[in-house]
Amino acid sequence: MRETGLNRRRFLAVGAATAVVAFDPLGIGWLTEADASPNGIPVPRLDGELVTDDAALAEAAEDYGQIVHERPRAVLRPGSVKDIAKIITFAAAHDITVAMRGQGHAVHGQAQAGAGVVIDSRTMARVHSVAADRAVVDAGVTWSDLIKRTLASGLTPPVATDYIGLSVGGTLSVGGIGGASSHHGMLVDNVIALEVVTGTGDVMACSKTKNRKLFDAVLGGLGQYAVIVRATVRLIPAPSTARVYNLTYDDLPSLLTAQRTAVADGRFSYLEGQVVPVEGGWDYLLEGVAYFTAPNSPDDTAMLAGLPAPKSTEIAELPYFDWLDRITALVDQLRPLKFPNPWINLFLPDAATDAYVADLVSRLNPADVGGPILLYPVPRGRLTTPMVALPDSPTVFLFAMLRVVAPPNDDTVRRLLADNRAAYDAAVAAGGKQYPVSAIPVRPGDWRAHYGDRYSVALRAKARFDPHGVLTPGQHVFP
Ligand SMILES: Cc1cc2nc3c(=O)[nH]c(=O)nc-3n(C[C@H](O)[C@H](O)[C@H](O)COP(=O)(O)OP(=O)(O)OC[C@H]3O[C@@H](n4cnc5c(N)ncnc54)[C@H](O)[C@@H]3O)c2cc1C
Numbered sequence: 001m002r003e004t005g006l007n008r009r010r011f012l013a014v015g016a017a018t019a020v021v022a023f024d025p026l027g028i029g030w031l032t033e034a035d036a037s038p039n040g041i042p043v044p045r046l047d048g049e050l051v052t053d054d055a056a057l058a059e060a061a062e063d064y065g066q067i068v069h070e071r072p073r074a075v076l077r078p079g080s081v082k083d084i085a086k087i088i089t090f091a092a093a094h095d096i097t098v099a100m101r102g103q104g105h106a107v108h109g110q111a112q113a114g115a116g117v118v119i120d121s122r123t124m125a126r127v128h129s130v131a132a133d134r135a136v137v138d139a140g141v142t143w144s145d146l147i148k149r150t151l152a153s154g155l156t157p158p159v160a161t162d163y164i165g166l167s168v169g170g171t172l173s174v175g176g177i178g179g180a181s182s183h184h185g186m187l188v189d190n191v192i193a194l195e196v197v198t199g200t201g202d203v204m205a206c207s208k209t210k211n212r213k214l215f216d217a218v219l220g221g222l223g224q225y226a227v228i229v230r231a232t233v234r235l236i237p238a239p240s241t242a243r244v245y246n247l248t249y250d251d252l253p254s255l256l257t258a259q260r261t262a263v264a265d266g267r268f269s270y271l272e273g274q275v276v277p278v279e280g281g282w283d284y285l286l287e288g289v290a291y292f293t294a295p296n297s298p299d300d301t302a303m304l305a306g307l308p309a310p311k312s313t314e315i316a317e318l319p320y321f322d323w324l325d326r327i328t329a330l331v332d333q334l335r336p337l338k339f340p341n342p343w344i345n346l347f348l349p350d351a352a353t354d355a356y357v358a359d360l361v362s363r364l365n366p367a368d369v370g371g372p373i374l375l376y377p378v379p380r381g382r383l384t385t386p387m388v389a390l391p392d393s394p395t396v397f398l399f400a401m402l403r404v405v406a407p408p409n410d411d412t413v414r415r416l417l418a419d420n421r422a423a424y425d426a427a428v429a430a431g432g433k434q435y436p437v438s439a440i441p442v443r444p445g446d447w448r449a450h451y452g453d454r455y456s457v458a459l460r461a462k463a464r465f466d467p468h469g470v471l472t473p474g475q476h477v478f479p
Helices: 005-017 054-060 081-094 143-152 168-171 212-218 250-265 300-304 320-324 329-336 349-360 410-431 448-466
Strands: 021-025 031-034 049-051 076-078 098-101 117-120 125-129 134-139 191-198 205-208 226-232 243-249 270-278 281-292 313-320 346-347 373-379 395-401
Touching: 005 081, 031 143, 054 313, 081 098, 081 117, 081 143, 081 191, 081 205, 081 226, 081 243, 098 168, 125 143, 134 143, 143 168, 143 320, 143 329, 168 226, 191 212, 205 212, 205 226, 212 226, 212 448, 243 300, 243 320, 250 270, 250 281, 250 373, 313 320, 346 349, 346 410, 349 373, 349 395, 349 410
Parallel strands: 076 117, 098 117
Antiparallel strands: 021 031, 049 076, 125 134, 134 226, 191 205, 191 226, 243 281, 243 313, 270 281, 270 373, 346 395, 373 395
C-alpha cells in the first residue's frame, strides 16, 4: 500500500467507528470514540488505523502453529512508516508490548503480543524498485510477490525458502534457509540495507557501512531490537528452468555420503533432502536441482557421477518460478484447516549428524510427524549473519520435523512439545542449535546458551535499541 493521503482518508471514512482514539493506562486499555473516559491519553494521529475489533484481535492471536493464542489489545494497520514509529514510541512510553506480524507463519506464538499491540505488516507491501542487482521492498511484501516482479526483469533473489508466501520482514528476522543456501547462504546473508524502527520509535537506516551494530542485530534478530520496515535485497540473473533430481536411498549413510559429495563440489544449484516414512521403515531422499537457462541444459550423467547408487532416480523439469512455488497450493490448502504444527528445526554439526539422526529416526513413530522431515547440508562459510546462531562445524545440517497433529488433539500436542524439548536438549548436547522457527518450550538459560559468546552482544543491543523491552515478547528471548 502506498504511503499517501489515501490511507488517511480511508481511516477517517472507514475506521472512525472502531478505530482507537486514546489509551487508558488505569482502566480498560485502548478506547474508541464510544468509550469516553477522563483517563484517556490521546493516541497520535495515524495514516492507517489502530483497531480493537474481535476479528482483528482473533487473527493476531493465531499463527500457523495453532498452539499459542495470546490476544493483543489492539492491531495497527499502518499506513506509513511514521505510524509504526508513533505507535512504538507510544508503546514504549506506556509499557505496552509490540510485535510486528507478517504472514503469521510462525508456529509458537513468536509474532504475538498478549495484551499488547500487533502491527500487521500486510498494509506495508510495496515493491519500491527493482534494479539490476537489488530490489527495495517494504517488509510486508511476500517473497512470492517480489519474485514475480523481479522475474519480469529476468532477475531473482539468490535464495528462496521452500514456501515463498512468507513476508520479507518475517523471514529476515529469523534467517530464511532453502536449497540454494549451499551456494548463497540464507536470505539474511543477501541483504544490502534495511530501514527499521527501533524499540525507542526511531526510524533508522542501516547496512554494513552505516549503523553496522543495528544492522547486525536486526538480521536474524527475532524482532528483538527493531522492526524491519524496508529492505534492500540482492538480486542475480534468474534461470529459466529447474531440472530436479530425486534420488532415493534405502539407508541414511548413503544419503549423507551423497549429500556430502554434492555439497563439496557444489554440483547442484539447490540441495535438500528428506527422511520419508514408507511401509516398514524409512526411505532417504536426496533432492538436487540444477538451475539453467534453456537451451543450456545440464548433463545428467555428470550431475549424478560419483554419488552412491540410489535405488531409484527420478528426473523432472519445471519452469523456475513453478519450482519455487511448488508447495504454495498445499500450504494454502492446509492453513484454513488449522491443524496444530509443533515443528522443530535444528542445526546439527556435521560430525554429530549421522548418530543424532539415526538414533532419533530409529525411535520415531511416523504418526508423530505427519509432515516432511527435512535433512540437508549447508557449508558454514556461506552463513555469515552474526545473530544466526550455528554449530561450530565446517558444514551444518538442517534437520526439521514439520509435525502436523491431524485431527487436532491437545494431549498429542503437549506430548510432541515435550518430545521437541528432549530432541532439542539432545541436539544441544551434540553441539547443535535450534533454528528458531520451532515450537520448543523455553527454559531459563536457553537463549544464553543459544547465543553463547554473542549473548553479551545481544544484551547490549537490547539495552541500546529497545531499552523498555517492548518488542516481540512472543520470542521469549529476554526475561
Ligand atoms: C509452510 C511454511 C514453510 C516454511 N518454510 C521455510 C523455509 O523453507 N525456510 C525457512 O527458513 N523458514 C521456513 N519457514 C519458517 C518461516 O521462515 C518463519 O516462520 C518466518 O518467520 C515466517 O514469516 P512470516 O511473514 O509468516 O512471519 P510471522 O510469523 O508473521 O513472524 C515471525 C517472527 O518475525 C517477526 N517479524 C515479522 N515481521 C517482522 C518485521 N517486519 N520486522 C521484525 N520482525 C518481524 C515476528 O514478530 C515474529 O517474531 C516456513 C514456515 C511455514 C509455515
